[in-house]
Amino acid sequence: MEEKVFQILDKFVKKDDVLIVGVSGGVDSVVLLDILVKFVKKTPLKLVIAHVNHGLRGKESDADEELVKWYAKKFGLQFEFKKLDLDSLQKKNCVPNLEAKCREKRYEFFGKLLRKYKAKYVVTAHHLNDNLETVLLNFVRGAGLNGLTGMNICGNDIFRPFLHINKKEILKYATENDLKFYNDYTNFDEKYARNRLRLKVIPELKKINPNLEKSFWENLENLREIKDLIERQIPLAVFVKGEIKFNIVEFRALHLALQKAFLIDLYKKAHGSTYYFTSKHMEQILKVLNSGKGNVKKEFGPGQMILVEGKTGIVRDN
Amino acid sequence: MEEKVFQILDKFVKKDDVLIVGVSGGVDSVVLLDILVKFVKKTPLKLVIAHVNHGLRGKESDADEELVKWYAKKFGLQFEFKKLDLDSLQKKNCVPNLEAKCREKRYEFFGKLLRKYKAKYVVTAHHLNDNLETVLLNFVRGAGLNGLTGMNICGNDIFRPFLHINKKEILKYATENDLKFYNDYTNFDEKYARNRLRLKVIPELKKINPNLEKSFWENLENLREIKDLIERQIPLAVFVKGEIKFNIVEFRALHLALQKAFLIDLYKKAHGSTYYFTSKHMEQILKVLNSGKGNVKKEFGPGQMILVEGKTGIVRDN
Missing domain, CATH: 3.40.50.620 (HUPs)
Incomplete structure (x- = not known):
């Protein structure tokens, strides 16, 4: 050992x-x-x-x-x-x-x-x-x-x-x-x-399965590879003057699984953890962002909003 | 109900x-x-x-x-x-x-x-x-x-x-x-x-978690979306005269997670189920296919071989 x-x-x-x-x-x-x-x-x-x-x-x-x-x-x-x-x-x-x-x-x-x-x-x-x-x-x-x-x-x-x-x-x-x-x-x-x-x-x-730990580790390796694959495919969000900005057109073109992975990443960037990010909240945000409208907003974790201004998605303090 | x-x-x-x-x-x-x-x-x-x-x-x-x-x-x-x-x-x-x-x-x-x-x-x-x-x-x-x-x-x-x-x-x-x-x-x-x-x-x-079934179902939906994302990204394998053929150059350019997903799909096509496809066997096949050599082969489930002939990957009967 x-x-x-x-x-x-x-x-x-x-x-x-x-x-x-x-x-x-x-x-x-x-x-x-x-x-x-x-x-x-x-x-x-x-x-x-x-x-x-x-x-x-x-x-x-x-x-x-x-x-x-x-x-x-x-x-x-x-x-x-x-x-x-x-x-x-x-x-x-x-x-x-x-x-x-x-x-x-x-x-x-x-x-x-x-x-x-x-x-x-x-x-x-x-x-x-x-x-x-x-x-x-x-x-x-x-x-x-x-x-x-x-x-x-x-x-x-x-x-x-x-x-x-x-x-x-x-x-x-x-x-x-x-x-x-x-x-x-x-x-x-x-x-x-x-x-x-x-x-x-x-x-x-x-x-x-007496070899539970071994099987578990192999399983984990597979899922980590998949996670890596997904993380390579989500678009970049950039910090501009205390706000997080991203391209909403690019976002809307993503596969649903990638949209979700992107939002989870965004939430983590904004709040440090996704512990309180529920699937219901995720659904609501997806609906707002995918509505095609250029002027919408929705609460995004404590003290923050996610919004669309024209062609830009933004996370900013409330 | x-x-x-x-x-x-x-x-x-x-x-x-x-x-x-x-x-x-x-x-x-x-x-x-x-x-x-x-x-x-x-x-x-x-x-x-x-x-x-x-x-x-x-x-x-x-x-x-x-x-x-x-x-x-x-x-x-x-x-x-x-x-x-x-x-x-x-x-x-x-x-x-x-x-x-x-x-x-x-x-x-x-x-x-x-x-x-x-x-x-x-x-x-x-x-x-x-x-x-x-x-x-x-x-x-x-x-x-x-x-x-x-x-x-x-x-x-x-x-x-x-x-x-x-x-x-x-x-x-x-x-x-x-x-x-x-x-x-x-x-x-x-x-x-x-x-x-x-x-x-x-x-x-x-x-x-008293709501285990509900949480489980949500989890499943997420994983299914990811599976769908992956399946859309794996290259096509074609049946030609009782053999399954694929482009080995394209295969080698894939992310590891996609290579694995592709091989699982191939195994399923060849044998109907992946029940006996172990992770160790997967590793061995990956090593052979990624070796860069144009003339290698490896057993691929009962009665079948996977091989590289020039720029083509092939699954054929033994």
């Missing part, structure tokens, strides 16, 4: 790069840290450990923090941490999905560290089984091609060198190298959709 | 068409038959009932046959049936997947009836939940975009007017119309992958 990860690292990082390593204290991230430290002996890199204390499990959360601090000291690495105040998060925002909110806060913290250290990537320990869960979850929620291609090894400043490694290999490495780590017991709490998949659904799917 | 199905029927059939209706005696196909008989009062059609006795459940299988025969008599329709000899099927062919073998035999029988009656379609009662299972099964087995788009309402002489109707609606119709049908108890036998999905996996997924 070490070799497999070294190959990936060799592809994405070079000497003297700065990496922010997300370490929770669980087995995945502890193995990631251990392998990165070994890699540094071959290719000098600056590693910074980033730990987020979610405080979800009281004293245990603090013990995680202590463990990660201990690793930082042992390896002589910079240690950065942030404690999330979940109670106030929940009260202030009426959070419907605590896990998503935690992720958002976590990446906000990682973003700050990226800038502070002029780092190349945040490195996370997401692995093949995490990705399988993500894709299944997207499938269940109806996310289309983008959702079905799952996480990328590298994208948006996040680097995931374990993405084609499965959980078994990680556990084996941890045992063989006698690593200390904590079990995250919230993983056994079935109230989270992801855990429902991990504990109930995936074991059943593996009874149908 | 009746209205929804009538709309679909209006789209695909016209006066005096001949339809072979697959009726097992289970609730789905009995409801299908009942709705078709009502439709015939509006638009005269010739309906022929086709029943396959799988003999998997002994006396119960014979009772199913009697029930379907009773319906045929009641509605004054032609009745065709075939009894499968599963014991000899299993012994002769070392069948790894009995369900697949039964399906093959069933469609062989349907094909004969299509020709005998000069019928337009075989009509089956596959519904939205069947399709969800099919797609999940393909996902689990790693089938790529083609697998993820599931069954079509109409294709290869099979017409599935229930494909966007869910099981609940079918059961409701059966109750309201007081229809007689048999429960297929093999559905409760977990040794079949499909039943594992139906009984274990899908209920868990519905806890995550």
Whole structure:
């Protein structure tokens, strides 16, 4: 496994790069840290450990923090941490999905560290089984091609060198190298959709196909190629004075699948994520843009409008 | 529900068409038959009932046959049936997947009836939940975009007017119309992958998303649009004297995703199905075809070769 990860690292990082390593204290991230430290002996890199204390499990959360601090000291690495105040998060925002909110806060913290250290990537320990869960979850929620291609090894400043490694290999490495780590017991709490998949659904799917991870990876590769093909065919949108502009005539000539891919891309450019872009909203926008009229507009995500002015499509603030 | 199905029927059939209706005696196909008989009062059609006795459940299988025969008599329709000899099927062919073998035999029988009656379609009662299972099964087995788009309402002489109707609606119709049908108890036998999905996996997924079928259908529509986009971009292969020929220069200029889609299409043309076309075999063929050489060949499914002769790609019998 070490070799497999070294190959990936060799592809994405070079000497003297700065990496922010997300370490929770669980087995995945502890193995990631251990392998990165070994890699540094071959290719000098600056590693910074980033730990987020979610405080979800009281004293245990603090013990995680202590463990990660201990690793930082042992390896002589910079240690950065942030404690999330979940109670106030929940009260202030009426959070419907605590896990998503935690992720958002976590990446906000990682973003700050990226800038502070002029780092190349945040490195996370997401692995093949995490990705399988993500894709299944997207499938269940109806996310289309983008959702079905799952996480990328590298994208948006996040680097995931374990993405084609499965959980078994990680556990084996941890045992063989006698690593200390904590079990995250919230993983056994079935109230989270992801855990429902991990504990109930995936074991059943593996009874149908014991090589589920391998088939899944092949499937993913195929869908990624298709996604790449599509991305090469969508027209360019350009930023002009804080607005996003595109050619509406060119847009109307596109195949419906490409029109949708273009709008998804546009929405992502405007809002950073397509999490709240529903298929119903997509239909409405398509209707407006394809109406052939040169003077129409429609709401396009929070605070923005999409409109047609003559031969130009525009996304601008409300 | 009746209205929804009538709309679909209006789209695909016209006066005096001949339809072979697959009726097992289970609730789905009995409801299908009942709705078709009502439709015939509006638009005269010739309906022929086709029943396959799988003999998997002994006396119960014979009772199913009697029930379907009773319906045929009641509605004054032609009745065709075939009894499968599963014991000899299993012994002769070392069948790894009995369900697949039964399906093959069933469609062989349907094909004969299509020709005998000069019928337009075989009509089956596959519904939205069947399709969800099919797609999940393909996902689990790693089938790529083609697998993820599931069954079509109409294709290869099979017409599935229930494909966007869910099981609940079918059961409701059966109750309201007081229809007689048999429960297929093999559905409760977990040794079949499909039943594992139906009984274990899908209920868990519905806890995550109670509108699973709706999200699934939207997802499917998106993937179908993408499939259509791709199919429009793959080059034509032509049949010349029992061989399939294509332009190898054109092929080599394609995006990898299109090369794969083209080869899948070619395999389907040559063998009727891509069930045994593995990703490993695909890789090998791609390597040979893209090698740039003008005189290479490779096995292409049972009894066939794919080869390059100068500027022409050819699929021919071994």
